[in-house]
Amino acid sequence: MSGAPAAFPLSAARLRRLARPGSFLRFVLRRLLALVLLLLGITFVAFVLTELVPSNAAATNLGEQAAGDPAAVKAFEEHYGLDKPFPIRYLIYLKHLLHGDLGQSSLTHNAVTHDLGQFIPATAELALYSIFFAAIVGVTFGVIAGLRRNRPVDHGLRVVSLAGISMPTFWIALVALYVGFYRLGWFPGGQRLSPGTNPPPTVTGLYTVDALLEGNWSLFTQAFHHLLLPALVLAAFNVSLLTRFTRSAVLEVVGNDYVRAARAKGMPERVVVVRYILRGALPSVVTVLGLVFANVLTGAVLVENIFSWPGIGQYAFQAAVNLDVPAIAGVSMFVAVVYVTVNFIVDVLYGVIDPRIRVT
């Protein structure tokens, strides 16, 4: 009896030490608790939404014929607890959620989870490439602006980045499509693949990755060609954001002694910039990732609309305009959950980078 607790790696004393104020574990636990509460809040918002929308749920879900059958309607109402009071309905809703049941879309007549599974990879692929492009260009611009502070290049990049956040995404998409597709014919006019092309066998759902896994090079180039224009359009806003963040991060680092020491040692400027300045500046750029992600989702709703991209933005839009309640609730819940989770990760990363944050 007496030996067992000592052998256990997490003794009470050790736990207390780990959880002391300002410790990393305590910080993560507190953020995690906040995350769980937030997730509950999100489910509540989604639930209230489904309650607010005036609709005959049974009729829209079951279709006309089944809705005429009292037994079927009754079974449906019992399954979703529609005959119960409000708090009970919320608990039933939560129970269904935990079982992965988001209800059935009244538009597609599929389970919402099935629909989400169909549409998420398309948006994920678009978003990943877009963030990748934005990161390369934005970080480069930011470093240049930071190193040339208050020079013409810096002022020029400030104007460019302000212009970038001022252009409506849907308008850039339209102009890009007009020039790139209609006028020059360099890019396809939308969709993920040319009509009549079979998608690669599904592994990840990302066509470029799946095509490579299949070893189908021409399919890869086709998929890449299709996503290039929408991904670039989607990147525009984030390029601006990342430029500005990188610039201020570089400015914080560039005056430090270790940078001066590296220069004094006679290191080539390229090495100083990449190994010293960029390495010091990048961690704080990570913190903007949550915002970048939100921007991509926002842009996706508009860009997918123009490029007929069968992604989650289109799904959300179709659900909203058709008042397809289960789909609206499902998609906004999914998006919100991903969004707060990204922010949670960013928060924790930030705590790793800057220990002062942990106390607040």
Added chain:
Amino acid sequence: MSTIALRGRAAFGLRHRVNPGLRQPLAVIGAVIAVAWVLIAIFAPLIAPANPLAQTFTPSMAPSWQHLFGTDELGRDVLSRVIYGARVTLPIGILIVLFAAAIGGSVGAIAGYFRGPIDGAFMRSADLVFAFPPIILAMVVAAVLGRSLQNAAIAIVIVAWPSYARVMRGLVLTVGDSEYVQSARLLGASARRALLRDVLPNVAGPILVLMTLDLATAILLLSGLSFLGLGAQPPQPEWGSMVADGTQYFQWWWMGTFPGLAIFTVVLAFNFLGDSLRDVFDPRTGLRHNETA
């Protein structure tokens, strides 16, 4: 923890430092464009060459001297529609920001001043709004309320107020601890009086910056919702929905390009202004709106 760049510089009132900022070229350019658009909106009937709703011309003519921006698929003059569009977008954008600032500002001020459970409840509801990407929430709210410009505006107010609540709360927390507010309370000033007379003037600057930048965001969102068909309804000349028409007939590039340019210039003007103003109030300049949820 809302690390908002504006927060630390609570003590700067409006009066002291505006002038050097207005000497910045970007601020001047922004102000000129913004004023120009306001004038265009006010004098639209005098400037516009044609009635924005009259379908009197040959449909889908390319830009020419008769129709500088061409005509649309129904034979309306695009230039006139763009000019009248300012009458839709500007007032509604300004109203959205005023409402969001009033609601969010009051919530934040009350939360920051009284602290405790009120603070907790108010700020958690703000967090909840921040949990959704703005356009998703705005789109859903606008769709649920019914498609109209007014409902789209309400939807944007709903997604926009929390940033004011956060900034205001942070500012009030710092200013509220200051000695002059404490002594005002000791002299018998009510909480309401202390908030309005002692706290508010000191937080006006940062809130003004936020409102300017937010006006840009609100206009983008509003035109985005209209683009999706959830805002202005035909035949109202609204820039976002005009761009949407342009995507239907995109071989006629002028239909979408010019209203898009209008949105771009208006939003750019307010971003120029807001960005320059921020430099005035916060030399450390960051771009951190809702960094964390």
